Amino acid sequence: MIEQRQFYINGEWVNPVEAKDHQVIDPSTEEPCAVISLGGQADVDKAVAAAKAAFPGWMNTPKDQRIALVEKLLEVYKRRGAEMGEAISVEMGAPIDMASTQQVGAGTWHISNFLKAAKEFDFVRPLGDHAPNDRIIYEPVGVAALITPWNWPMNQVTLKVVAAAIAGCTMVLKPSEESPLDSMLFAEFMDEAGFPKGVFNLVNGDGVGVGTALTGHKDVDMVSFTGSTRAGIAISKNAADTVKRVHLELGGKGANIVFADADDKAVKRGVLHMMNNTGQSCNAPSRMLVQKGAYDQAVETAAEVASKVTVGNAHESGRHIGPVVNEAQWNKIQGLIQKGIDEGARLVAGGLGRPDGLNKGFYVRPTVFADVSNDMTIAREEIFGPVLTMIPFDDEEDAIAIANDTDYGLTNYIQTQDGSKANRVARQLRSGMVEINGQSRGAGAPFGGMKQSGNGREGGVWGIEDFLEVKSVAGWT
Ligand code: NAD
Numbered sequence: 004m005i006e007q008r009q010f011y012i013n014g015e016w017v018n019p020v021e022a023k024d025h026q027v028i029d030p031s032t033e034e035p036c037a038v039i040s041l042g043g044q045a046d047v048d049k050a051v052a053a054a055k056a057a058f059p060g061w062m063n064t065p066k067d068q069r070i071a072l073v074e075k076l077l078e079v080y081k082r083r084g085a086e087m088g089e090a091i092s093v094e095m096g097a098p099i100d101m102a103s104t105q106q107v108g109a110g111t112w113h114i115s116n117f118l119k120a121a122k123e124f125d126f127v128r129p130l131g132d133h134a135p136n137d138r139i140i141y142e143p144v145g146v147a148a149l150i151t152p153w154n155w156p157m158n159q160v161t162l163k164v165v166a167a168a169i170a171g172c173t174m175v176l177k178p179s180e181e182s183p184l185d186s187m188l189f190a191e192f193m194d195e196a197g198f199p200k201g202v203f204n205l206v207n208g209d210g211v212g213v214g215t216a217l218t219g220h221k222d223v224d225m226v227s228f229t230g231s232t233r234a235g236i237a238i239s240k241n242a243a244d245t246v247k248r249v250h251l252e253l254g255g256k257g258a259n260i261v262f263a264d265a266d267d268k269a270v271k272r273g274v275l276h277m278m279n280n281t282g283q284s285c286n287a288p289s290r291m292l293v294q295k296g297a298y299d300q301a302v303e304t305a306a307e308v309a310s311k312v313t314v315g316n317a318h319e320s321g322r323h324i325g326p327v328v329n330e331a332q333w334n335k336i337q338g339l340i341q342k343g344i345d346e347g348a349r350l351v352a353g354g355l356g357r358p359d360g361l362n363k364g365f366y367v368r369p370t371v372f373a374d375v376s377n378d379m380t381i382a383r384e385e386i387f388g389p390v391l392t393m394i395p396f397d398d399e400e401d402a403i404a405i406a407n408d409t410d411y412g413l414t415n416y417i418q419t420q421d422g423s424k425a426n427r428v429a430r431q432l433r434s435g436m437v438e439i440n441g442q443s444r445g446a447g448a449p450f451g452g453m454k455q456s457g458n459g460r461e462g463g464v465w466g467i468e469d470f471l472e473v474k475s476v477a478g479w480t
Contacts, residue, residue, distance in 0.1 A: 064199075253411075
């Protein structure tokens with residue numbers, strides 16, 4: 004079992020001031036796999052002070068030097084990728100093959116995309132020919148608190164840390180207490196890459212202790228948060244007293260609109276996308292809307308595909324899906340499956356309980372509900388498990404109305420072979436992202452949501468801008 008109780012502050016691993024032991028549970032076995040410390044206000048004060056002291060130096064470090072350090076980070080990240088895959092797999096339950104490719108790969112992709120965006124980014128720009136004595140200077144916001152979830156941990160950590168570093172912000176990272184091991188490993192990578200003392204700091208803790216201390220801290224200038232809408236609201240309120248910039252990447256309840264003219268792989272693709280990462284993705288296509296006429300066949304196909312999805316131990320190699328992250332999440336999903344049954348949805352695959360032969364570990368049966376109406380709880384709440392809901396619709400207008408009838412607005416999906424229909428519908432969907440016919444976002448595309456899915460955008464040039472102030476200077480150039 005791993006024991007790592009220290010935090011990374013001011014370029015060193017230090018003992019916590021307010022230590023409270025916390026066991027990290029391996030969701031495949033329900034056994035503890037690590038012991039860490041949860042810190043408190045005093046640890047946050049120390050880390051924020053280090054970040055504040057490092058800020059002037061880091062802000063004035065030339066862009067090329069910042070880029071050179073991120074290039075070194077990328078080299079370390081790639082070289083030590085196998086260790087990262089193992090850490091992610093054991094603590095949050097992504098099967099080792101998937102963790103080593105998709106989960107670790109997301110980080111490689113983001114760091115590479117940021118490097119490209121950074122090289123092209125102009126931190127000083129003229130206002131325009133009409134105002135030859137004016138210029139716009141992009142400056143870092145200051146000390147950033149970065150708070151991340153456990154579901155795609157390196158995806159989130161690299162999106163925040165690397166963008167902040169390129170922008171010239173210094174930072175304190177608080178990863179999820181469910182998945183601290185990968186972030187501690189990442190802190191080693193930052194150290195090995197040679198970032199100056201205090202630029203990057205890490206304090207472990209829970210939301211109530213360290214999270215609240217960070218988001219209310221007078222010397223923290225901005226919060227970049229990814230997690231649940233519930234926590235995002237609490238953070239916004241707490242950060243309001245000191246007028247911080249708050250960037251929120253929150254939950255989702257994506258619609259996958261399958262028109263009758265969709266290609267014949269569309270339903271299968273949608274089910275497998277839903278089940279990936281055991282359904283624990285904010286952008287999961289969790290409501291499959293299918294046009295009447297194609298609906299019955301789609302339900303049959305979805306049930307067949309879901310029933311062939313295998314579930315197993317995350318430590319074993321293979322293409323199965325793993326357990327969900329913890330007992331609370333397992334119980335929540337069971338409660339929502341029961342709710343779906345009680346509210347009259349038709350269960351066509353999976354259901355309550357664990358898959359056969361898996362009696363220990365937080366395993367959930369890949370589940371499909373048909374005949375769901377959009378006002379049912381399972382169509383409104385983010386389930387965050389391998390549970391797909393299928394909703395019939397009449398026509399384009401009906402599909403758009405159902406898709407938009409949600410508090411969330413993160414990602415929606417369209418399946419059709421009619422290009423002009425796809426473009427029309429994409430324009431009407433109230434979400435930060437739309438993906439058509441299985442096409443996923445390109446390198447450096449902005450990631451983020453509308454409505455209660457959050458604000459701001461991560462990735463590429465938009466991700467860097469989120470950590471920047473815009474200063475207008477008029478006069479001598
Ligand atoms: P969570 O909100 O419970 O926790 C996320 C992080 O916030 C953790 O580090 C936690 O300790 C911290 N936290 C919790 N309450 C806090 C508070 N009051 N103040 C400060 N920090 C607090 O979410 P989770 O269960 O870890 O992650 C799952 C959620 O994250 C889902 O809702 C999912 O949709 C969302 N998510 C969104 C995106 C996106 O980009 N939009 C990406 C991944 C996950």
